[in-house]
Amino acid sequence: MTTHDNWFIEHFQPTGSAIGFRITGKLDEVQSPFQKIEIYDSTDWGKLMVIDGAMMLTTKDNFFYHEMISHPVLFTHPAPRRVVIIGGGDCGTLREVLKHPGVESATQCDIDEQVTRMAEKYFPELCESNGDARAELLFDDGVAYMANCAPGSVDVVIVDSTDPVGPAEGLFNKAFFESCFRALKDDGLLVQQSESPLALLDLIKDMRAEMGKAGFQSFKTLPFPQPCYPTGWWSVTVASKQAGFGFGFRQEDAAAKPFDTLYYTAPLHTGVLVSPPFVAKALGE
Amino acid sequence: MTTHDNWFIEHFQPTGSAIGFRITGKLDEVQSPFQKIEIYDSTDWGKLMVIDGAMMLTTKDNFFYHEMISHPVLFTHPAPRRVVIIGGGDCGTLREVLKHPGVESATQCDIDEQVTRMAEKYFPELCESNGDARAELLFDDGVAYMANCAPGSVDVVIVDSTDPVGPAEGLFNKAFFESCFRALKDDGLLVQQSESPLALLDLIKDMRAEMGKAGFQSFKTLPFPQPCYPTGWWSVTVASKQAGFGFGFRQEDAAAKPFDTLYYTAPLHTGVLVSPPFVAKALGE
Numbered sequence: 001m002t003t004h005d006n007w008f009i010e011h012f013q014p015t016g017s018a019i020g021f022r023i024t025g026k027l028d029e030v031q032s033p034f035q036k037i038e039i040y041d042s043t044d045w046g047k048l049m050v051i052d053g054a055m056m057l058t059t060k061d062n063f064f065y066h067e068m069i070s071h072p073v074l075f076t077h078p079a080p081r082r083v084v085i086i087g088g089g090d091c092g093t094l095r096e097v098l099k100h101p102g103v104e105s106a107t108q109c110d111i112d113e114q115v116t117r118m119a120e121k122y123f124p125e126l127c128e129s130n131g132d133a134r135a136e137l138l139f140d141d142g143v144a145y146m147a148n149c150a151p152g153s154v155d156v157v158i159v160d161s162t163d164p165v166g167p168a169e170g171l172f173n174k175a176f177f178e179s180c181f182r183a184l185k186d187d188g189l190l191v192q193q194s195e196s197p198l199a200l201l202d203l204i205k206d207m208r209a210e211m212g213k214a215g216f217q218s219f220k221t222l223p224f225p226q227p228c229y230p231t232g233w234w235s236v237t238v239a240s241k242q243a244g245f246g247f248g249f250r251q252e253d254a255a256a257k258p259f260d261t262l263y264y265t266a267p268l269h270t271g272v273l274v275s276p277p278f279v280a281k282a283l284g285e
Numbered sequence: 286m287t288t289h290d291n292w293f294i295e296h297f298q299p300t301g302s303a304i305g306f307r308i309t310g311k312l313d314e315v316q317s318p319f320q321k322i323e324i325y326d327s328t329d330w331g332k333l334m335v336i337d338g339a340m341m342l343t344t345k346d347n348f349f350y351h352e353m354i355s356h357p358v359l360f361t362h363p364a365p366r367r368v369v370i371i372g373g374g375d376c377g378t379l380r381e382v383l384k385h386p387g388v389e390s391a392t393q394c395d396i397d398e399q400v401t402r403m404a405e406k407y408f409p410e411l412c413e414s415n416g417d418a419r420a421e422l423l424f425d426d427g428v429a430y431m432a433n434c435a436p437g438s439v440d441v442v443i444v445d446s447t448d449p450v451g452p453a454e455g456l457f458n459k460a461f462f463e464s465c466f467r468a469l470k471d472d473g474l475l476v477q478q479s480e481s482p483l484a485l486l487d488l489i490k491d492m493r494a495e496m497g498k499a500g501f502q503s504f505k506t507l508p509f510p511q512p513c514y515p516t517g518w519w520s521v522t523v524a525s526k527q528a529g530f531g532f533g534f535r536q537e538d539a540a541a542k543p544f545d546t547l548y549y550t551a552p553l554h555t556g557v558l559v560s561p562p563f564v565a566k567a568l569g570e
Binding site: 013015020021043044061063198226227231260263265267269272273274277 | 292294296298300301302303304305306307327328329330345346348483484508510511512516517518545546547548549550552553554555556557558559561562563
């Protein structure tokens with residue numbers, strides 16, 4: 001990354017592409033036991049959170065990611081009551097999950113408390129549901145948390161992690177997915193951020209293969225815009241225990257949702273269920 | 286723009302954001318009477334075409350734009366036979382248009398012949414339909430071309446232009462849109478690239494206002510990913526002469542299209558017809 005001339009630029013080697021923002025200065029920096037967290041202010045994108053040099057979120061555009069990792073999977077599950085979020089320390093996913101009135105409890109388990117402390121200070125809007133009686137915030141190892149979950153106790157697991165290097169590396173392999181599989185009920189769903197569907201399809205294939213080794217039977221990768229991530233186009237991958245699961249969703253509930261969104265709509269959800277042809281081909285769908 | 290350390294970075298001032306690619310070198314450069322055209326090679330994105338410092342297209346990701354400026358509007362029109370492309374000198378839009386067997390003639394009018402010459406050399410796959418008997422390539426002023434079109438002679442006008450500065454500035458105002466309106470049949474459609482629906486909504490509003498002053502009655506802005514453009518999320522805006530036009534499309538024809546696409550599908554088309562809530566709000570839909 002470079003920050004000369006008032007531009008923060010992230011050079012992302014795996015995709016050979018870069019994303020950047022015009023900044024006005026650095027507001028904060030902390031070295032946690034796990035990673036370096038920096039906060040910048042920008043001219044057009046609000047605050048930026050950067051972890052170990054990688055852009056995590058901006059005030060302006062984080063809604064794409066937080067809505068798309070939450071609402072599609074929650075409207076796909078028939079009646080999600082118990083939700084676990086692994087990672088997600090900025091609390092934006094937790095906020096979206098708790099918009100669903102049927103959710104009875106949502107546990108967020110991020111290894112790094114400093115991410116949440118920085119979010120509370122610089123992205124307070126993402127933390128506005130942290131005090132909800134249904135929310136539980138843990139700062140612990142997500143791999144261990146999932147391994148210790150009671151079997152068949154969870155409806156939806158959301159893996160809202162950083163890239164598969166550093167602290168999040170253990171969230172992309174068979175052992176972790178086996179814990180998720182065991183913790184989920186028979187109709188439970190796993191969803192994980194799955195990087196760029198344009199430039200990192202091999203990563204998505206590998207992730208699906210690991211999920212498959214852990215017992216998951218059906219997969220669906222949903223793309224969406226995410227300007228602050230490499231290539232500007234990102235994805236989540238949903239996995240079901242059931243063979244031949246169609247990923248149809250509760251369209252009427254989604255159309256009549258009792259909360260606002262900025263990006264997610266029921267028609268959009270229908271549209272992304274059919275993968276773009278080049279993605280379908282690469283993933284062997 | 287900067288090209289140090291083997292990265293081409295475009296700093297786009299209007300959005301306060303930057304996009305870049307890892308390059309291996311500059312392949313060519315020409316100063317035409319209208320603009321400076323550069324060609325780079327890259328590690329992951331194939332060739333890059335840059336005009337006056339602004340990224341125009343890459344080998345890897347241009348299919349998003351070329352498909353989305355062509356297929357939605359052509360499947361919305363009941364029977365497009367006569368198509369005019371203003372700009373579009375890289376010929377990628379022309380190639381997509383000519384995939385529609387019902388199209389009887391497609392005229393591409395770009396002011397700068399050098400763009401097409403560079404495309405022929407470095408993006409030959411985009412030019413593979415230039416020899417089609419239905420294709421006409423003109424190198425002339427698009428504003429004058431539209432002004433001189435016979436009234437009611439055209440089914441679809443596609444404005445595939447650069448940003449509204451420099452040579453393309455005249456393609457974003459009432460006078461030009463009046464020419465398009467007059468040239469189009471009663472059920473004719475105009476489509477124009479309309480920049481980022483995240484960061485440049487004011488530009489889209491202004492464009493719609495100018496189209497409205499020229500007589501167009503109904504508008505629909507369709508978003509799509511475009512990694513090499515600022516914010517990675519782009520749009521086209523379709524305009525109809527008819528009040529209350531719903532922008533429904535020939536779904537069965539789209540689903541049974543006799544050609545391949547990489548991104549466009551009929552379900553995707555359905556999904557993007559409903560604007561994301563924040564876009565709908567900003568555009569007063």
